[in-house]
Amino acid sequence: MADKLNSMRLLEQHRIPYEVFEYDGSEFHDASEVAEMLGFPPHHVYKTLVVEADGGGKPMLALLASNRHLDLKRLAAAAGEKKVRMAAHKDAEAATGLKVGGISPLALTQKNWKVFIDQPATQLQHITLSAGQRGYQIRLPVIALIGLVKARIAEFGIDQE
Numbered sequence: 001m002a003d004k005l006n007s008m009r010l011l012e013q014h015r016i017p018y019e020v021f022e023y024d025g026s027e028f029h030d031a032s033e034v035a036e037m038l039g040f041p042p043h044h045v046y047k048t049l050v051v052e053a054d055g056g057g058k059p060m061l062a063l064l065a066s067n068r069h070l071d072l073k074r075l076a077a078a079a080g081e082k083k084v085r086m087a088a089h090k091d092a093e094a095a096t097g098l099k100v101g102g103i104s105p106l107a108l109t110q111k112n113w114k115v116f117i118d119q120p121a122t123q124l125q126h127i128t129l130s131a132g133q134r135g136y137q138i139r140l141p142v143i144a145l146i147g148l149v150k151a152r153i154a155e156f157g158i159d160q161e
Contacts, residue, residue: 007106007132011140014148018140021128025135028101031066034137038128042067045137046121046129048103050092051075054083059095060114061105061149063129068118068157078116078154099134105149107132115149118157122146 004012011018023029023037031047038045042065049062049070062075076084089100096103096111105115106129121127121142128139145151 005107005132005136007104007138010106010109010148011138014144016140016144016148018138020131021137021139023135023137025101025133028099028134030101035066035128038137040128043120044124044126044128046117046127048105048130050087050095050103051079051084052087052091053079053081054085055081058111058113059087059092060084060116061103061108062156063105063115063117063121063127063151064157065118065120065127067160068120069160071156071158074154074156075116078152078156079114098132102130102132102134102136104130104132104138105145105151106138109149115151116154116156117142117146117151119153119155120157122153 035042035045045066046063050059052059128137131138
């Protein structure tokens with residue numbers, strides 16, 4: 001990799017250890033495909049979902065294992081909102097300035113959005129998530145990630161069948 005991404009600079013600035021994993025990011029791959037490409041268990045690779053409250057306001061980010069589905073009602077309750085919805089890909093890209101498949105809370109800390117992480121992540125030492133650009137994943141300690149992005153822990157994922 002030629003240049004460091006902002007997410008990597010941020011982690012170094014806070015002295016948080018991390019590992020970078022590259023994969024073919026020329027086209028969009030969902031988190032479960034990325035887990036498979038990298039040979040990681042699906043519950044260790046997290047996707048970053050951009051979610052909007054029906055009442056408007058800033059979008060929020062939901063971090064969820066690649067093998068779980070988002071329960072919008074549970075997330076709305078955790079966020080103190082009546083109703084939330086997934087942002088359309090084009091809206092997520094416009095709001096974040098990042099391509100879907102490369103959206104990362106580590107690249108969006110300056111936006112001060114609410115970040116939620118699904119409760120099962122707290123059972124793991126490390127998780128892997130996008131580094132802020134398609135083709136790059138970062139593996140870092142869960143506790144450090146939660147502290148850095150001020151993530152709120154809530155149970156809002158549902159296991160896939």
